[in-house]
Amino acid sequence: MSYEHQKIEKYWQNYWKDHKTFEVTDDSDKPKYYVLDMFPYPSGAGLHVGHPLGYIASDIITRYKRLCGFNVLHPMGYDSFGLPAEQYAIKTGKHPSIATQENVTRYREQLENLGLSFDWSREVKTSDPSYYKHTQWIFLKLFNSWYDLDLDKAREIKELISEFENSGNSNIKSTHHCEVSFTHVQWKNFNEKEKEDILQCYRLAYRAQTSVNWCPELGTVLANDEVKEGFSVRGSHPVFQKSMMQWCLRITAYAKRLLEGLDNINWSDSLKEMQRNWIGRSIGAEIDFNIENSDESIKVFTTRADTIFGATFMVLAPESDYVEAIVTADQKQAVNEYLEKTQKRSERERIAEVKKVSGVFSGAYCVNPFTQTKIPIWIADYVLGGYGTGAIMAVPAHDSRDYSFAKHFNLPIISIIKGADVSESSLDAKSGTLVNSGFLDGLDVKVAIKVAIEEVEKRSLGKSTTNYKLRDAIFSRQRYWGEPFPIYFEDGIPRALAEDKLPLELPEVDKYLPTQDGEPPLARATFWKTDEGHPLEYSTMPGFAGSSAYFLRYMDPNNTESLVSKKANEYWRDVDLYVGGVEHATGHLLYSRCWNMFLYDLGYICEEEPFKRLVNQGMIQGRSNFVYRVKGTNKFVSLGLIDNYDTMQVHVDVNIVKNDILDVEAFKSWMPEYKDAEFILEGSDYKCGYAQEKMSKSKYNVVNPDKICNEYGADTLRLYEMFLGPIEQSKPWNTNGIEGVYRFIQKYWKLIETELVDSEPTQDELKVLHTAIKKIKADLEVLSLNTSVSAFMICVNDLTKLKCKNKSILKDLTILLSPFTPHLCEEVWKKMGMKESISFASFPKLNEAYLVESNYSYPISVNGKMKFLLDLPIDLGKDDIEKVVMENEKVKQLIGDKTVRKLIIVPKKIVNLVL
RNA sequence: GCCCGAGUGGUGGAAUUGGUAGACACGCUAGACUUAGGAUCUAGUGCGCAAGCGUGGAGGUUCAAGUCCUCUCUCGGGCACCA
Numbered sequence: 001m002s003y004e005h006q007k008i009e010k011y012w013q014n015y016w017k018d019h020k021t022f023e024v025t026d027d028s029d030k031p032k033y034y035v036l037d038m039f040p041y042p043s044g045a046g047l048h049v050g051h052p053l054g055y056i057a058s059d060i061i062t063r064y065k066r067l068c069g070f071n072v073l074h075p076m077g078y079d080s081f082g083l084p085a086e087q088y089a090i091k092t093g094k095h096p097s098i099a100t101q102e103n104v105t106r107y108r109e110q111l112e113n114l115g116l117s118f119d120w121s122r123e124v125k126t127s128d129p130s131y132y133k134h135t136q137w138i139f140l141k142l143f144n145s146w147y148d149l150d151l152d153k154a155r156e157i158k159e160l161i162s163e164f165e166n167s168g169n170s171n172i173k174s175t176h177h178c179e180v181s182f183t184h185v186q187w188k189n190f191n192e193k194e195k196e197d198i199l200q201c202y203r204l205a206y207r208a209q210t211s212v213n214w215c216p217e218l219g220t221v222l223a224n225d226e227v228k229e230g231f232s233v234r235g236s237h238p239v240f241q242k243s244m245m246q247w248c249l250r251i252t253a254y255a256k257r258l259l260e261g262l263d264n265i266n267w268s269d270s271l272k273e274m275q276r277n278w279i280g281r282s283i284g285a286e287i288d289f290n291i292e293n294s295d296e297s298i299k300v301f302t303t304r305a306d307t308i309f310g311a312t313f314m315v316l317a318p319e320s321d322y323v324e325a326i327v328t329a330d331q332k333q334a335v336n337e338y339l340e341k342t343q344k345r346s347e348r349e350r351i352a353e354v355k356k357v358s359g360v361f362s363g364a365y366c367v368n369p370f371t372q373t374k375i376p377i378w379i380a381d382y383v384l385g386g387y388g389t390g391a392i393m394a395v396p397a398h399d400s401r402d403y404s405f406a407k408h409f410n411l412p413i414i415s416i417i418k419g420a421d422v423s424e425s426s427l428d429a430k431s432g433t434l435v436n437s438g439f440l441d442g443l444d445v446k447v448a449i450k451v452a453i454e455e456v457e458k459r460s461l462g463k464s465t466t467n468y469k470l471r472d473a474i475f476s477r478q479r480y481w482g483e484p485f486p487i488y489f490e491d492g493i494p495r496a497l498a499e500d501k502l503p504l505e506l507p508e509v510d511k512y513l514p515t516q517d518g519e520p521p522l523a524r525a526t527f528w529k530t531d532e533g534h535p536l537e538y539s540t541m542p543g544f545a546g547s548s549a550y551f552l553r554y555m556d557p558n559n560t561e562s563l564v565s566k567k568a569n570e571y572w573r574d575v576d577l578y579v580g581g582v583e584h585a586t587g588h589l590l591y592s593r594c595w596n597m598f599l600y601d602l603g604y605i606c607e608e609e610p611f612k613r614l615v616n617q618g619m620i621q622g623r624s625n626f627v628y629r630v631k632g633t634n635k636f637v638s639l640g641l642i643d644n645y646d647t648m649q650v651h652v653d654v655n656i657v658k659n660d661i662l663d664v665e666a667f668k669s670w671m672p673e674y675k676d677a678e679f680i681l682e683g684s685d686y687k688c689g690y691a692q693e694k695m696s697k698s699k700y701n702v703v704n705p706d707k708i709c710n711e712y713g714a715d716t717l718r719l720y721e722m723f724l725g726p727i728e729q730s731k732p733w734n735t736n737g738i739e740g741v742y743r744f745i746q747k748y749w750k751l752i753e754t755e756l757v758d759s760e761p762t763q764d765e766l767k768v769l770h771t772a773i774k775k776i777k778a779d780l781e782v783l784s785l786n787t788s789v790s791a792f793m794i795c796v797n798d799l800t801k802l803k804c805k806n807k808s809i810l811k812d813l814t815i816l817l818s819p820f821t822p823h824l825c826e827e828v829w830k831k832m833g834m835k836e837s838i839s840f841a842s843f844p845k846l847n848e849a850y851l852v853e854s855n856y857s858y859p860i861s862v863n864g865k866m867k868f869l870l871d872l873p874i875d876l877g878k879d880d881i882e883k884v885v886m887e888n889e890k891v892k893q894l895i896g897d898k899t900v901r902k903l904i905i906v907p908k909k910i911v912n913l914v915l
Numbered sequence: 916g917c918c919c920g921a922g923u924g925g926u927g928g929a930a931u932u933g934g935u936a937g938a939c940a941c942g943c944u945a946g947a948c949u950u951a952g953g954a955u956c957u958a959g960u961g962c963g964c965a966a967g968c969g970u971g972g973a974g975g976u977u978c979a980a981g982u983c984c985u986c987u988c989u990c991g992g993g994c995a996c997c998a
Contacts (some may be wrong), residue, residue, distance in 0.1 A: 790939035
């Protein structure tokens with residue numbers, strides 16, 4: 001009888017549900033293991049074949065760890081606040097929660113069809129008030145905290161206030177943007193408004209008038225990681241810079257810890273590198289340049305203090321506060337014109353015109369503190385106002401940007417590196433020997449940097465400084481479908497809502513659009529006020545708010561008192577394995593680490609880093625098909641003939657295309673506008689174009705897993721997705737190889753279906769089994785799941801050849817296989833008459849004695865000549881082998897008194913070739 | 916421009932990290948069973964008629980290189996006027 005996957009898979013899925021097989025508690029003696037998937041945004045399109053790749057891999061590890069005796073937490077939920085649901089609501093007028101709930105239901109069903117062993121009792125939805133209560137609670141904590149650089153941790157704001165009351169702010173080292181210093185007496189005399197304005201400069205969540213990424217199309221501001229090359233990541237709309245009052249998170253306070261924490265977690269190098277780049281630490285110095293005929297000086301930041309003797313001019317960012325102060329009367333007009341011009345440019349234009357050199361002379365000069373020469377001060381937009389001090393010393397000989405600026409405006413270029421030819425281009429490399437540099441002459445660049453900084457400090461010209469590219473995160477969005485801020489305004493002063501008022505639930509509104517005055521949608525709710533009548537904040541939180549601590553909530557999802565209880569947190573601690581896409585590298589993964597560190601600082605949780613190990617599954621790309629429409633007509637030209645026509649490329653549903661040949665009739669009925677379409681064919685066929693692209697609804701290239709589950713079964717899909725290649729690699733979806741995996745399942749079923757015997761297994765059978773155990777166990781540890789599928793195939797082929805009917809062998813093999821194909825294995829288990837579900841069996845023990853031992857004996861050769869074979873103990877490391885060999889009597893005899901120049905140890909398997 | 920990562924048969928991809936390159940699977944070829952198709956099974960399958968040659972290319976280290984080093988080409992990803 002062949003294997004009826006549909007019936008069997010349904011049966012076991014229901015069985016698991018009814019028996020609550022995968023529910024876990026924190027009252028266990030077993031060691032814990034936490035496997036987490038990045039929870040999905042429940043979009044209307046449902047799951048496609050790309051989603052399950054990570055889910056299947058993590059499910060396999062989950063089931064494997066259970067077999068190894070761990071109490072495994074493996075939860076799932078939904079990141080259910082988001083733009084598409086809101087846009088759908090704008091279109092239909094229906095509340096976004098309705099569409100969201102429909103999508104969630106569909107996702108749940110699809111996930112269950114894959115046989116994923118989630119503990120569904122822990123499901124969370126970020127848009128659920130019982131969940132976002134805790135998101136709001138964390139926000140309140142951030143609002144009520146500041147960062148103490150002395151203790152290097154966040155502290156409560158009331159402790160800061162009492163410091164202010166005792167001694168003002170001069171002794172406080174903090175990450176802040178407060179520009180005034182005051183005594184405790186002054187503090188006490190400030191009014192409420194003034195006090196809050198100062199506190200805002202210290203709070204970890206604060207309001208600030210900042211230049212933000214404004215996307216008019218979406219009607220909201222965006223965070224830096226939501227913008228790419230001047231366009232919004234979602235929807236690809238142009239983004240402009242605009243100055244607005246916004247909520248911000250002081251993530252910069254954590255820059256150092258976020259950077260250094262990377263050294264101690266097991267993430268891929270590329271991902272760590274991305275975060276490092278994003279945080280962007282550079283170590284250098286701030287140096288003061290005196291302005292000529294003035295008591296003022298300009299502070300510049302540089303990582304190349306060694307090049308100071310080559311600094312021939314200075315450049316200020318257009319936004320710099322110095323500009324106003326230094327510009328001379330006769331240059332005033334030119335400068336103003338330039339400032340106006342740069343301000344008008346959008347972010348997009350600025351990026352596009354990177355290569356264009358522009359700038360204006362301010363008329364003022366400053367003095368190079370080392371050479372005492374007078375150097376001109378310029379203003380140019382290649383210097384950024386937001387980084388460093390917004391001013392640089394330009395060293396055209398050794399910085400390519402300064403170089404092209406100097407060439408363009410004919411400014412002097414002085415090389416300070418020996419032998420450098422700067423007639424054509426600058427020499428940017430951090431290497432070489434210094435010349436023309438006074439006390440630095442003859443030093444190597446790397447040494448000179450240090451010496452120069454020391455000298456700067458000694459002469460009180462400045463100090464060594466570290467700068468980060470990381471910017472504070474913009475935290476408010478002018479949208480409806482997000483968490484409301486637990487903030488109200490009293491006489492224009494932002495105040496925190498009391499914790500017992502949470503959750504502050506989203507109000508009902510008549511429309512999901514901004515008001516006519518351009519206020520966010522929440523302003524439509526006229527009752528959006530506190531009980532005392534104070535207006536509440538109109539903005540809502542951004543998408544990453546709900547996902548920045550969800551992994552903590554899973555530990556204790558039904559706790560109505562707090563985000564997570566101490567007990568649950570101390571048991572589950574952190575995520576042992578986190579699986580998800582790279583696209584969250586500088587967004588979610590950075591914010592999550594930051595929030596986690598913050599909650600750790602305040603003592604709510606016990607681990608500083610949330611994700612011990614992280615694996616990025618690759619994207620499964622779609623294969624899109626195109627038809628070619630003759631412009632302005634309803635005629636379509638086959639691919640081979642498009643050169644003869646003026647055509648435009650149109651995506652066509654891949655489900656009505658087979659082997660790139662279009663099903664013409666299906667196309668006509670696909671969309672009403674194509675009903676009367678005409679075709680210009682090649683022979684009798686219409687050939688479509690194709691491309692590899694991201695799987696997306698708008699490209700009509702989505703292949704969803706339901707079809708494959710029906711046809712081949714979830715177990716086959718699970719195996720096949722793993723077999724496709726390394727988990728981290730992106731690859732196009734194609735079903736070419738799925739037959740092979742399907743055949744494997746049939747073969748395996750055939751093996752089990754025969755009458756099994758309860759006898760001693762043979763040596764050969766044991767060898768096959770234990771080879772598989774060894775290989776698969778090793779593969780599971782490093783998530784090399786594609787090769788473990790191969791190992792199963794080899795094992796089953798070998799056992800088939802051996803005509804194995806041995807019950808104990810096949811039982812162990814089934815356990816081994818069960819993480820991969822759980823339905824099948826449960827069925828086999830039942831067939832064998834085992835009472836207990838395999839989920840709770842233990843992983844088969846490896847007995848190395850059954851493995852091939854010949855790998856472990858070595859011929860020894862001295863000075864390149866093969867001498868003799870020497871058997872060595874199993875499992876020696878390379879160094880151990882050498883030690884054992886050198887102490888061996890035979891070897892000592894052979895070598896005698898001679899000094900060994902080289903001793904070579906070769907595995908036995910290649911001896912024949914070498915001898 | 917800078918920083919990562921990767922280039923292996925017709926295809927997806929293996930290779931215990933320096934030790935018989937191409938495991939496993941797809942595809943293909945031949946055969947068996949079948950009225951036929953499908954399914955299944957058996958054998959073969961890197962290239963070359965051969966000696967030989969083969970892991971993008973050119974050098975190098977080594978008894979031994981897909982793996983290490985130098986240069987170079989191509990592709991993918993990230994950052995991008997960050998001083």
